[in-house]
Amino acid sequence: MVETARYRILPHTADGKFQAYGRTAEEAFGNAALALSSLMWDWSSVEPRIRRRIETSGRDREQLLVKFLGEIVYLFDARQFLLGRVEELRILPRPGGFGLEAVLAGETLAPGREIHGGVKAVTYHDLRIEERDGVTVQVVVDM
Amino acid sequence: MELRRIDENSWEIPAEGPMRVPAVVYASARLLEDIRRDQTLAQARNVACLPGLVRRSYVMPDAHQGYGFPIGGVAAFDPDEGIISPGGVGYDINCGVRLLRTDFTEEEVEGKRRELLAEIFKEVPAGVGKGGVTRLSRAVLKDILRRGAEWAVENGYGRAEDLERTEERGRMKDADVEDVSARALERGIPQLGTLGAGNHFLEIQKVREIYDPAAARAFGLTAPGQVMVMVHCGSRGLGHQVATDFIETMENAFGVAGLPDRELVNAPFRSTQGQRYYRAMCAAVNYAFANRQMIAHWVRDVFARVLGGAGGMDQVYDVCHNVAKVEEHEVDGRSRRLVVHRKGATRSFGPGRPEVPAAFRGVGQPVIIPGSMGTASFLLAGTAEAEALSFASTAHGAGRVMSRHEALRRFRGEKIRDDLARRGIELKSTSWKGVAEEAAEAYKDVEEVVRVSNALGLGRVVARLLPIGVMKG
Numbered sequence: 001m002v003e004t005a006r007y008r009i010l011p012h013t014a015d016g017k018f019q020a021y022g023r024t025a026e027e028a029f030g031n032a033a034l035a036l037s038s039l040m041w042d043w044s045s046v047e048p049r050i051r052r053r054i055e056t057s058g059r060d061r062e063q064l065l066v067k068f069l070g071e072i073v074y075l076f077d078a079r080q081f082l083l084g085r086v087e088e089l090r091i092l093p094r095p096g097g098f099g100l101e102a103v104l105a106g107e108t109l110a111p112g113r114e115i116h117g118g119v120k121a122v123t124y125h126d127l128r129i130e131e132r133d134g135v136t137v138q139v140v141v142d143m
Numbered sequence: 144m145e146l147r148r149i150d151e152n153s154w155e156i157p158a159e160g161p162m163r164v165p166a167v168v169y170a171s172a173r174l175l176e177d178i179r180r181d182q183t184l185a186q187a188r189n190v191a192c193l194p195g196l197v198r199r200s201y202v203m204p205d206a207h208q209g210y211g212f213p214i215g216g217v218a219a220f221d222p223d224e225g226i227i228s229p230g231g232v233g234y235d236i237n238c239g240v241r242l243l244r245t246d247f248t249e250e251e252v253e254g255k256r257r258e259l260l261a262e263i264f265k266e267v268p269a270g271v272g273k274g275g276v277t278r279l280s281r282a283v284l285k286d287i288l289r290r291g292a293e294w295a296v297e298n299g300y301g302r303a304e305d306l307e308r309t310e311e312r313g314r315m316k317d318a319d320v321e322d323v324s325a326r327a328l329e330r331g332i333p334q335l336g337t338l339g340a341g342n343h344f345l346e347i348q349k350v351r352e353i354y355d356p357a358a359a360r361a362f363g364l365t366a367p368g369q370v371m372v373m374v375h376c377g378s379r380g381l382g383h384q385v386a387t388d389f390i391e392t393m394e395n396a397f398g399v400a401g402l403p404d405r406e407l408v409n410a411p412f413r414s415t416q417g418q419r420y421y422r423a424m425c426a427a428v429n430y431a432f433a434n435r436q437m438i439a440h441w442v443r444d445v446f447a448r449v450l451g452g453a454g455g456m457d458q459v460y461d462v463c464h465n466v467a468k469v470e471e472h473e474v475d476g477r478s479r480r481l482v483v484h485r486k487g488a489t490r491s492f493g494p495g496r497p498e499v500p501a502a503f504r505g506v507g508q509p510v511i512i513p514g515s516m517g518t519a520s521f522l523l524a525g526t527a528e529a530e531a532l533s534f535a536s537t538a539h540g541a542g543r544v545m546s547r548h549e550a551l552r553r554f555r556g557e558k559i560r561d562d563l564a565r566r567g568i569e570l571k572s573t574s575w576k577g578v579a580e581e582a583a584e585a586y587k588d589v590e591e592v593v594r595v596s597n598a599l600g601l602g603r604v605v606a607r608l609l610p611i612g613v614m615k616g
Contacts, residue, residue, distance in 0.1 A: 011546040059395060062405075070387055077380035078329035116576040117547075118340040118616075120383040121234040123210045124390075124405035142210065142234045142383075143341055143547065 007035035016119065016141045017126070021134060025061065028135040029068055029100070030086035036069050036141065037083045039117050040076065046084025048105030059097040061129050065137060068100050069122040080109035119143055144184050146175075152204075152595050156184060162191040166200040169533070171595045174204050177544050177587055181208035183215075189403045190218050195225020195412075197474055197481055201533045203488050204595040205542040205587060209233065211406030214487035217536040219472065220412060222482050227417045228409035229393070229424075231484030233465040234386045236424055237431035238343075238377030239310075240462055240511040241439055242522065244363040245446065246455030247370040249349045249611065256569055259347060259449050260612040264571045266441040267345060267614070268337040279332050285320040287335065291429030292461075295436035301443070301458075305436065307500050309461040310490065313432040315425035315468075322423035323381075324388045331381030331430055336437040340577055340616040342540075343376040344516060345438065347612035351519065355605045358506040358524045362459050364606055371608055372446075372456070373520060374438050375513050376616075377465065382427035389420040412482050421467065428466055435461055459522070460500075460509035462489050464539040470498075472534050483534050491537040491602045493527035510602045512593060515541045515586035516578070516615060517563045517570070520608045521593045528600035537601035538592045545585035554582040563613070572615040581615060 007020040018035040022028030037043040054071050058064030075081040081104070089102040109115070120142040128138040146168070147155045154175065156166040166187040170178055178184065183206050190212055191200040197219045206215030211230025220226055252259065279287075287294045292313025296303055306312045338345060350369040353359045364371075378385075393410045402408065410417035439458065447453040467484045474481075492499050493507045503509065507525035514520045518541070529535045545553075556575025559582055563570050572578045597604040 009548060011548045016547065063391070063394070067391070073380075074326055074330060074384070077334065077384075078326070078332075080333070114574055114576075115340075116574045117580070120341075120380075121387050123234075125210050127405070140210075 006031040009035065009038065012140060015143045016117070017139070019136055019138045021136050023134045025091055025129070025135045026089045028137045029065060029091070030089045032065065032069060032137050032139055033072055033083060033086050036072055036119065036139070039119055039141065039143065041082050041113065041115055043084050046082045046106050048085050049107050050081070050105070052081065052104045053101070054104060055099065055101050057094065057097060057099045061098060062124065062127050064091070064098045064100055065129065065139070066122045066124060066127070069139065072104070073119050073122065075104070082106045082109055117143055152599050156188055158191065162188060164191050164196055164199055166191045166202065168202040169595065169599055169601060170204045171591060174587065174591055174595060178202070178206055183208050183213045186211065186213040187216060189407055190216060192403070193218070193220070193226055193407070193409065195221040197221055201536065203536065203538045205487070205538040205540055205592040207542045209486060211404050212484065212486050215538065215542060216486050217484065217488050217533050219481040219483045219534045222412050222469065222480055225412055225482060226409040227412045227421055227467055227482055228407065228484065229386045229389045229420060230406045230408065231486055232386070232424060232467050233486045234383045235377040235465055236382035236385060236427035237463045238465045239431060239435065240464065240513055241374045241435045242459040242509070242511050243372040243439060243442065243456050244459050245370045245372070247450060249368045249370060252347070252370050252450065255449050256347070256612055259445060260569050260571055260614060262445040262449055263345060263442055264614055266445055267438050279335055281328060284328055284332055284335070287433045288320045288323060288426035288429050289318055290314055291432035292436040295433045300437045300440040305439070305458045308458040309432060310463050313436065313461070315428045317422055318425035318429050319422035320426055322419040323385060323426050327381050327384035327388065330384050331379065334379040334381070335430070336434060337379060338376045338438065338616040339379050340574070342581060343616050345375070345442070345614040346373045346520070346610045348373055348520060348608040348610050350606055351609045352607040353605070355524065355603060358603070358605045361503055361506045362509050362522065362605065363457055364522070372442050373511070373513060373608070374435050374442070376434060376438070378427040378431035379434065381430050385423045385427045389416070389423065392416055393420070424467060428463065432461070460511060462511050464489060473530060481534070485536055487539045488536045489539045491525040491529040491535050493525045493529060493535070499525070507603065510537055512538055512589065513540050514589040515583045516581045516613055517568055517610060518583045518589055521589065521604060522606045522608065523593070523596065523602035524605050526600050526603050529602065532599065533601055537596045541586035541589040541592060543585055544587050547580040550580045550582050550585040551576065554579040554584070568610050569612045570615070571613070578615060
């Protein structure tokens with residue numbers, strides 16, 4: 001079982017479910033990105049060789065989280081990019097919702113690395129963002 | 144939740160509260176036990192609340208919880224009053240199954256089984272992150288999205304007659320690439336011609352039993368021991384992105400207030416957003432048809448090389464498991480055009496339907512129901528009864544009962560390989576962890592699913608197929 005202070009993988013019949021924690025929403029979102037990556041590869045062994053600056057937005061925090069995690073799924077499929085670390089993540093309130101900026105650090109998929117799962121999409125199913133002694137987010141992904 | 148038993152294998156959730164119509168569940172008492180364990184029934188009830196739903200919200204025998212709509216759900220909407228929903232199709236648009244017959248017998252391939260599987264494993268890119276064979280240009284990809292399996296055949300992948308034996312002849316004509324996002328295209332480019340991971344697989348199988356000799360003959364099955372090949376995969380990241388994009392688009396346009404579940408987001412079928420999703424979904428369906436067409440071609444190549452011939456390797460059929468289509472159905476004695484969503488369900492058109500290829504028009508369309516890894520798969524025939532029962536639909540597979548997480552805790556991929564080998568099934572995969580997640584014990588009993596489908600008349604069982612070689616992504 002993958003269990004760290006950053007996140008916890010939870011049982012779910014068909015797919016992948018996790019909770020991620022942080023003192024702030026930024027930290028919880030960053031840990032959610034690592035939890036998502038852990039369903040596909042061992043992020044802790046990925047070196048921060050490439051840095052990608054990303055930006056996204058959402059009409060509420062839930063949509064912002066779904067779209068932020070969607071970036072990781074997209075970058076893996078389209079660019080074979082493996083996330084190893086989230087740097088400089090910032091959530092910015094904006095008229096009509098939120099913006100998010102982050103730097104994603106990682107490697108390009110190379111032969112010999114095991115990819116043990118494929119995430120198709122990030123869903124709104126059972127999605128939760130709770131603030132109580134820090135921030136907890138819960139996400140279900142389609143695998 | 145209150146369930147009223149209609150007969151041996153049919154149950155009704157009566158319309159109450161915001162439900163516009165009742166929901167109907169097709170399951171034996173045993174399958175219903177599994178179905179009741181998750182949110183499947185609540186999801187079927189939510190679907191019954193959506194505008195323009197015609198007749199009933201239906202649940203197939205293999206149903207389990209999905210996103211918004213249950214997997215194993217069938218819902219038909221009036222095109223003028225009703226909606227279209229990405230959640231009613233699923234993220235893996237046109238996840239489906241293709242079945243090839245061969246002239247080979249089990250004995251003839253026995254000594255070459257390992258080599259066949261090893262060669263297929265080399266030819267067909269498998270798991271996640273495995274790029275396709277060709278780096279496509281955007282222009283070519285767009286052509287594929289317009290023309291589906293037709294493009295593949297014209298470019299040397301397979302035979303013209305394969306198209307006759309594919310749902311929609313391998314091409315949804317309403318596809319429009321202008322509605323497919325740049326991101327979806329980018330995800331689609333490296334993945335064309337790949338199997339993908341998860342429950343997707345490619346199997347060399349043998350016919351174990353034939354229950355309906357006339358239908359079996361029409362489908363190209365000869366006798367027990369005949370070798371078959373089954374390919375189960377979908378539209379890969381391209382389809383997943385189309386679903387993701389339009390969930391956002393529809394939410395931003397119409398909001399989700401009043402929906403019991405954000406994943407039920409939808410748009411009126413006639414709205415701009417509804418039509419754009421429909422056309423983008425058709426494009427993703429075409430991508431999946433081309434994908435399976437290419438994979439089937441490589442499999443034939445391998446058989447020809449290893450066994451010295453692939454002449455008898457005709458396609459039995461290719462079916463969609465996740466799709467929304469505009470179809471004619473009879474409602475209250477008159478024919479109506481409906482937007483039929485099948486999510487984890489197979490079309491089951493009976494004899495006489497014009498969409499059924501001429502060769503099968505006397506027996507009904509082939510319905511292909513894959514089992515889980517290492518278990519039996521089934522070939523059924525569509526029925527006339529299914530029209531009134533489920534808008535001509537039946538089950539699509541086994542359906543999970545155990546989480547991947549729990550399966551990983553309980554099973555070891557290497558041990559599963561050894562156990563399968565003892566039962567005469569060769570297994571190859573890119574990931575042992577992936578194999579453990581797909582252990583047969585994590586799935587419902589496909590035999591019971593098919594038994595119920597047959598008893599109800601949703602699909603008539605024709606033959607039972609057993610794997611002899613499994614390639615898992």
